[in-house]
Amino acid sequence: MLRVTLRTKHQPQRRNFCFAKVINFLPARYQNVCSGSVTAFGYTRVFTPNKKDMQVSENLIELYSNQQTLFGRGSIDQLIPLLAANTQPTLLFCGRSFLNGPAWARLGAALNDQIIGYEIVSHEASPDEIDGWVRRWRGHVDRVVAIGGGSVLDAAKAFSAMMQHPLNTARYLEKVGDTPVQAVTLPLIAIPTTAGTGSEATQNAVVTDQQHIQVKASLRHPVFVPQVAILDPDLLKGAPNSVLASCAIDAFTHLFEAYLSRKGNLFTQQTALNGLRLFFKAWPDLNRDNERGDAAREAMMMASWLGGVCLSTAGLGVIHGIAGELGAIKPFHHGEVCGRLLFPFLDVLAETEHAEQQRLMAQLGQQLLPDDPAPPALALKAWIKQQAIVPFWLDGPTLSATDVDWIVSRANSKNGWISYDAPTLTEMIAAAWRIV
Numbered sequence: 001m002l003r004v005t006l007r008t009k010h011q012p013q014r015r016n017f018c019f020a021k022v023i024n025f026l027p028a029r030y031q032n033v034c035s036g037s038v039t040a041f042g043y044t045r046v047f048t049p050n051k052k053d054m055q056v057s058e059n060l061i062e063l064y065s066n067q068q069t070l071f072g073r074g075s076i077d078q079l080i081p082l083l084a085a086n087t088q089p090t091l092l093f094c095g096r097s098f099l100n101g102p103a104w105a106r107l108g109a110a111l112n113d114q115i116i117g118y119e120i121v122s123h124e125a126s127p128d129e130i131d132g133w134v135r136r137w138r139g140h141v142d143r144v145v146a147i148g149g150g151s152v153l154d155a156a157k158a159f160s161a162m163m164q165h166p167l168n169t170a171r172y173l174e175k176v177g178d179t180p181v182q183a184v185t186l187p188l189i190a191i192p193t194t195a196g197t198g199s200e201a202t203q204n205a206v207v208t209d210q211q212h213i214q215v216k217a218s219l220r221h222p223v224f225v226p227q228v229a230i231l232d233p234d235l236l237k238g239a240p241n242s243v244l245a246s247c248a249i250d251a252f253t254h255l256f257e258a259y260l261s262r263k264g265n266l267f268t269q270q271t272a273l274n275g276l277r278l279f280f281k282a283w284p285d286l287n288r289d290n291e292r293g294d295a296a297r298e299a300m301m302m303a304s305w306l307g308g309v310c311l312s313t314a315g316l317g318v319i320h321g322i323a324g325e326l327g328a329i330k331p332f333h334h335g336e337v338c339g340r341l342l343f344p345f346l347d348v349l350a351e352t353e354h355a356e357q358q359r360l361m362a363q364l365g366q367q368l369l370p371d372d373p374a375p376p377a378l379a380l381k382a383w384i385k386q387q388a389i390v391p392f393w394l395d396g397p398t399l400s401a402t403d404v405d406w407i408v409s410r411a412n413s414k415n416g417w418i419s420y421d422a423p424t425l426t427e428m429i430a431a432a433w434r435i436v
């Protein structure tokens with residue numbers, strides 16, 4: 001699945017290819033023995049499904065991904081031949097840390113020959129910034145390369161799309177816009193230098209405006225999935241522990257929330273489980289400067305990409321329902337926000353009486369922590385904290401009671417099985433940050 005090469009000279013470059021459509025075609029009598037019609041499985045330590053437990057997915061899902069995905073240590077070296085094979089006016093988006101790193105020292109001169117200019121991205125882009133870039137480059141750029149963390153990839157994705165749209169960015173944004181996006185964008189080559197957001201595999205570009213309209217919202221369309229992703233785990237080397245951990249816990253949250261989504265089915269759940277197993281392999285060793293570290297960074301890069309595929313397909317849950325609103329008013333690191341909210345959410349899950357949540361958590365516990373006698377949600381919470389390379393959930397910034405009310409009044413539970421009420425959301429936030 002990882003080496004997905006669906007490139008074709010006859011396919012218009014600005015279209016992405018839907019490579020899997022899973023359709024449930026079985027007769028109704030074989031379908032659905034799930035929520036409502038089955039008693040809770042409880043937290044059985046060994047989950048052995050019998051005939052009654054076997055389920056057939058009700059949801060139809062559509063999976064979109066890159067046309068071409070390159071994966072492996074040193075794969076960034078393929079960028080130059082890829083660009084040279086089809087010369088076009090190309091703009092580079094990157095973070096400043098990339099320009100100071102070893103990959104730029106090695107590739108910079110050759111890359112300079114292939115691009116007409118670059119834009120530096122230092123934070124989550126606002127609608128105004130994207131409009132400024134579009135005004136500067138419209139009519140001069142036919143292809144975009146993005147090398148950086150989630151903010152860089154999202155900025156480049158938004159720019160690529162808006163270059164082909166006539167109105168300002170805010171008009172097309174979910175939540176606040178009034179105009180649907182069109183199925184057009186510039187071809188984008190996305191090269192993540194962090195393993196977390198999975199933006200290289202998703203349909204949406206997150207745009208944030210904390211100044212004027214206080215909104216964090218997406219431009220979203222299947223054709224916005226980057227045409228090419230280059231996943232080189234060595235690009236993670238040397239990142240600070242706090243960045244490695246905060247990004248990785250974002251990847252975990254994408255996989256976990258997509259796994260628990262009511263929009264999911266067997267396809268997305270098994271894909272998410274695959275990513276979660278990789279996360280478990282990688283989480284304790286992300287910062288090691290040895291072979292174990294190399295293996296961990298490779299596993300996390302893959303987990304992050306799978307997280308992007310899963311969230312694009314099955315959607316997310318209450319953690320991102322809160323994080324999206326909090327991010328509209330506070331410049332906190334998105335991954336750390338999700339990680340902090342994950343722990344109180346696991347406490348909520350440990351108490352769940354929802355049959356499908358119980359079934360999914362029992363399955364997850366059996367897959368990831370089969371020897372732990374604790375309820376899966378609590379076992380998961382303890383393992384993540386024990387094995388973390390840095391305790392990112394300690395100390396940190398504070399929120400005011402007014403901030404909390406603002407967030408809770410706008411937050412929702414996205415695609416979770418339960419729509420959590422305001423007191424539960426407030427409790428989760430108060431467990432994640434000190435309220436002053």
Ligand SMILES: [Zn+2]
Pocket residue numbers: 197250253254320334338
């Ligand atoms: Zn996220």
